[in-house]
Amino acid sequence: MLKYGSERPDFDIETHWRLEARPEELTAIVLDPELIHRWCPAVFMGSELVARGGADGLGMAIRLYTKGFLPHAFFFVARIVDLVPHRSMTIAVSGDFDGAGFLTVEPGPGGICAASLRWRVRVAHPYVRRFVPVFRPVLAANHKWAARRAHRLLQEEVFRRRRLSNAFVEAKPTFPHNLAPFRAWQRRRAAHRGWRVSNME
DSSP states (O other): OTTTHHHHHHEEEEEEEEEOOHHHHHHHHHHHHGHHHOOOTTEEEEEEEEEEEOTTTTTTTTEEEEEESSSSSEEEEEEEEEETTTEEEEEEEEEEEEEEEEEEEEEEEEGEEEEEEEEEEEEOHHHHHHTTHHHHHHHHHHHHHHHHHHHHHHHHHHHHHHHTOOOOOOOOTTTTTTTTTHHHHHHHHHHHOOOOGGGGG
């Protein structure tokens, strides 16, 4: 695995969000990983708990099946390896990405949180990796596209939970992942990797 800061990653991208939320609300969402593909299906098309970890989330591991605006999808495992409750966590990733994400949350006035995510990874997928030197700006834009949608849908999930609603926001994947034959092919890819494909959109 790419160690935190010890090697040069393909991407080192930091995203900043402002959210109408308490840090504890965001923690509750992060520690409920099996719903990620329900409230954020535009980015996360499948999520599967691998290990529950401790009560605070340390050691939790989940498999994620994600996409941006590009036609390719990524499979990787995310594991919480360090945290300060309701303030920060380090998430090690392995699979099609290799590296780490660093999430921090700072409460502010008026019930607004400032959140930042630093995504420091190298691309390990053998097919996509060969295009990194040429298409680095496009791949970075793909990540930022996904981050913008995740930001909006995370805010909607905070509001949904406050309303105690069972209705998730409709935010289906974009082309070509919205096509049934493409989704079927991706489910076969997931099954080949040992996923439970029943929870994939």
